[in-house]
Amino acid sequence: MFKNNYTYSSFGVNDIAKAVDFYRNTLGLKVEEDGYGFKLALTGTEVYVMPMGQNYQPAAYHVLNFNVSNIELAVAGLRQLGIAIESIPGMKHDELGIIRGKAVGAGPDMAIFKDPAGNMLAVLEM
Template identity: 40%
Template structure:
């Protein structure tokens, strides 16, 4: 029943204009109004991967990572995004520490990764592909 239907992911924000600016200009992604559903945005990662962004007046930021961007080099990506005004999250927990740039170095427990927030407070990451 469901396996043959088109599926997509979505997440909420509290301000569509700020989301459009952040995802489109700051991150440099393709973002546009949804043609079939008014007042919604499509974040087009590629032609087969479109994520719906919708406004929610009582939006509460996700407490988990909503988008992971697989990149070749996390450090270079963090430097580029930082130059565009993105602020990376610094974790300093006893067993979970990032460096001063917000990068958690990869090891046998996981990949190299860095997290940041969108203007609505949702958590995103850049994660090293290992390729």
């Protein structure tokens, strides 16, 4: 039923203009606006971002993951852009704010940051 269908992921934001600016100008991603929301054209997939109004509540988990080859450089780059690395309650973070999952056999090394709507995004080093 679904195997030949076009598929994509999506999430909402409370301010499309701020989101377009963040994803296009801050993160440097390709943004394709369609008059309602926008598509992020990422390597291997597409993600659609749609307006959800000012009362939008972001998810309590990361909605978009960026696989990187060097998490320390990625975190430094985010900080240079003025983007804070988030602390996740109950998770152990190093001095850079990175959750070191690889060292303890519990997944990838990961750092969490947020977009202007409060959606959690992650950089991951597998």
